[in-house]
Amino acid sequence: MIRPVTSTPVARPDEVRRHNRTTLLRLLHVGGPSTRATLAAELGLNRSTIKTLVDGLAEAGVVEEKVPRPGRGAGRPSLLVLPQPHAAVVLAVDLQVEHVAIALVGLGGQILGRNSWNLRGRMGQPDEVITHVIESTAILAGDLDVTPVAAGVSVPGVVRRADGYVHEAPNLRWTDVALGDRLGGVLQIPIMVGNDAEFGAVAEHLRGAARGASDVVYISADVGVGGGVIAEGSALRGGSGYVGEIGHMVIRPDGRACYCGSSGCWETEVGEAALCRALGLPEDTPRGAILFELRELGRDPEAALSRLAEFAEWLTLGLINVVNLLGPQLVILGDLLTVLPEAVLRHVGAEVRRRSLVSRAVGGTRIISSALGADVKLLGAAEVAFEVVLDSV
Numbered sequence: 001m002i003r004p005v006t007s008t009p010v011a012r013p014d015e016v017r018r019h020n021r022t023t024l025l026r027l028l029h030v031g032g033p034s035t036r037a038t039l040a041a042e043l044g045l046n047r048s049t050i051k052t053l054v055d056g057l058a059e060a061g062v063v064e065e066k067v068p069r070p071g072r073g074a075g076r077p078s079l080l081v082l083p084q085p086h087a088a089v090v091l092a093v094d095l096q097v098e099h100v101a102i103a104l105v106g107l108g109g110q111i112l113g114r115n116s117w118n119l120r121g122r123m124g125q126p127d128e129v130i131t132h133v134i135e136s137t138a139i140l141a142g143d144l145d146v147t148p149v150a151a152g153v154s155v156p157g158v159v160r161r162a163d164g165y166v167h168e169a170p171n172l173r174w175t176d177v178a179l180g181d182r183l184g185g186v187l188q189i190p191i192m193v194g195n196d197a198e199f200g201a202v203a204e205h206l207r208g209a210a211r212g213a214s215d216v217v218y219i220s221a222d223v224g225v226g227g228g229v230i231a232e233g234s235a236l237r238g239g240s241g242y243v244g245e246i247g248h249m250v251i252r253p254d255g256r257a258c259y260c261g262s263s264g265c266w267e268t269e270v271g272e273a274a275l276c277r278a279l280g281l282p283e284d285t286p287r288g289a290i291l292f293e294l295r296e297l298g299r300d301p302e303a304a305l306s307r308l309a310e311f312a313e314w315l316t317l318g319l320i321n322v323v324n325l326l327g328p329q330l331v332i333l334g335d336l337l338t339v340l341p342e343a344v345l346r347h348v349g350a351e352v353r354r355r356s357l358v359s360r361a362v363g364g365t366r367i368i369s370s371a372l373g374a375d376v377k378l379l380g381a382a383e384v385a386f387e388v389v390l391d392s393v
Contacts, residue, residue, distance in 0.1 A: 017053075020045060022391050024053050028063065028083045029108055029390065030206050035078040054081055062087040062107070062393055083108035088393045090385035091137055091151035091187075094196070094377040097171045097223045098287070100129060101374075102136055104144060105382035107393070109207060111375070113144045126177045134186050150189050150389050152381030153179065154196040156224060161241030164193030170259045171223045192384045196220055197244050197334075199380030200370070201228025202235055204332050206383050209371035217328045218370075219246075219319075220377075222335045225267035229326060247271070251317050269314035275336060278311035294339040301343035308344050316351045323356045323365050334370040345369065 020043070027042055028034060034042075040050045057063040065079040085106025094101040101116040115136050122128055141147060157169025164180015184191040201218035204210040210218075216230040225247030229236040237243055247267035248260050255264030268274060272290070273283040279293050297304045305312075319331060331352075333340070340348075349367035352359055359365040370376055 018391075020049065021053055021057070024050070025057065025062065025083070025107075025393060026390050028081060029386065032108065033066075033080040033082045035080060037078060039081065060087075085110045085112060086146060088386070088389050089146045089148050090382050090389060091148040091189075092378045092381040092385065093133055093151065093153040094381060095129065095153065095155050095172070096196075096377075097156065100133065101378055102133060102140065103375075103378050103382070104137075104140055104146060104148060105379070105385075106146075107386075109379065109382065111378070112146065113140050114378075115140055124172060126174055126179070130179070130182055133183065137187070148187075148189060150385040151183065151187065151191045152199065152383070152385035153183065153191065153193040154199040154377040154381045155179065155193060156196045156220075156222065156226065158242060158245065159193050159195050161192075161194060161237060164191055166193070190385075190388050192381075192388065194241065194381075194384060195226060195228070195244055196377050197226035197228040198235060198237065199228065199384060200334050200376045201230050201332075201380070202383050203372055203376045203380035204334075204370060205230045205233075205235075207372065207379055208376065209332055209368055210330055213330045215326070215328045216330045216332065217322055217326055218332045218334055219322075219337065220334050221267075221270060221272075221337045223272045225271050227322065229328075231326070246318070246322060249318070249321060251314065251321070266314070266318040270311065270318060270337075272336060274314070275311060278308050280307075290336065291339050294336075294341065298339075298341035298343075301341065304341035304343050305347060308341070312344050312348050316348050316355070319348065319352045319367065320356045320359075323352060324358045327358045327362060328365055329362065331365060331367045332370050333367065334376060338369040338373070340369075 023043060024039060036050050036054060040047050058065060061084060063081050063083055065081055068077050068080050085108055088107045090105050092103045092105050099116055099118045103114040104112045106112050155166055155169055156171055158167045166174055166177040166179050168175050180191045180193045197218055197220035200220050201216060204218055205216055210216040214233045218228040220226045227244040227246035229244060248265045250262055250264050251266050252264035252269060256268040257263050258265040258268050276283045276285050276290060352367055353364045372379060
C-alpha cells in the first residue's frame with residue numbers, strides 16, 4: 001500500500017529568531033549574567049547567532065554588556081551580558097491571611113521596590129484588598145518611575161487559572177471573587193492569579209533550593225496547608241488550575257472537623273493551630289510568639305523531639321502519602337515549617353525515607369526547608385507574570 005506523503009511545517013526565519021531571542025532572554029532572566037560563549041554553549045547556537053541576538057537586545061535596551069570585576073586570571077576577561085531590570089517590570093502580590101505584600105520586580109528577578117500592610121477587620125474584605133493593591137501599586141510605580149506590564153497574584157485558596165477567579169479562600173473568608181478580572185480591569189495589564197503553594201513551588205524551582213531538580217513538592221503551611229508540584233520540570237496545575245489541596249487529604253478520620261466539611265484533614269494536624277497546641281500555646285497566639293518559641297526550642301534538640309513528637313508524626317504521615325503519590329526528588333517545607341528545629345526536620349526526613357516505598361525506590365527523597373524565606377510567594381508570583389512577558393520584551 002502506498003502511504004500518503006505528509007509534510008512537516010518548516011518554521012519561518014523570523015519565528016526561529018523570535019524563539020531564540022526569547023530563549024536567550026529567559027536564560028539571562030533566570031540564570032543571571034553570562035558570557036556570549038556560555039550562552040552559545042547553553043543554547044546550542046553558533047557565536048554569530050548569539051552576537052546578532054545580544055546586539056539586538058542591547059540596542060533595544062533589554063541587556064547590556066560589561067567587563068566583569070578584575071580577577072586573578074591572566075588575559076582579557078570576557079564581557080558579561082546582563083539583563084536590564086527596568087526593561088520589563090511586573091507586579092507581584094502575595095495575599096496572606098494576616099497581611100498583603102506587593103513588589104515591583106524587574107527583569108532578572110530584582111525586587112525594585114515593595115510595600116506591605118496588615119489585614120484587620122474590613123481591610124481583609126475583597127473590595128478593600130483590591131482597592132488597596134491598586135492604590136499602593138500606583139504609588140510604588142510612581143516612586144520608582146516604572147510601569148508594570150503584567151502581574152502575578154498569590155492567593156491561599158482555590159483559584160481558576162484561566163481568569164483568576166477565586167472560588168474559595170476559606171481562611172480569608174472569600175468566596176466567588178473575580179479577582180483577576182477586577183484587577184485587570186483597572187490596571188489594564190495581564191493578571192495571573194494562582195494558588196500560593198503553586199507559586200512557592202515555581203519560585204523554589206527557578207530561584208531557590210529546587211534549582212536543577214525536575215520533580216519537586218513545595219509544602220505551604222500557614223493557617224492552612226497546601227502543596228505546589230513541579231513534575232518533570234513544569235508546574236503541575238490540574239484541571240482548570242485546581243491542584244495542590246494536599247492539606248485536605250484525610251489522615252485521621254476520627255480527627256478534628258475541618259472547614260472543608262471533612263474531618264481529620266492533614267492541615268488540622270500540621271497547620272498553625274496544631275503547631276500552637278503542640279507547643280502548649282493558645283491557638284490564637286500571635287505569629288511572632290510562635291516563631292520565638294520554635295527558635296528557643298531549637299536550642300535543645302532532645303526537648304524539641306519530645307515536645308513536637310506527635311506533631312512530627314502527623315507531618316511524617318502526610319509527607320509519606322505525598323511522596324508515595326507524587327514521587328518527588330525533593331520536598332521543600334515553607335512558611336511556619338521553615339522554623340521547625342533542625343532535629344525535628346532531620347527526624348521527619350529520615351522517617352519518610354524509611355517508611356515511604358517510593359522514597360526508597362528513587363534513592364531517598366530529601367526533605368528540606370525553603371531557601372527563599374518570606375519572599376518565596378512574591379518571587380513565584382513575579383515569575384508566573386514573566387511567563388507572559390518575555391515573549392514580547
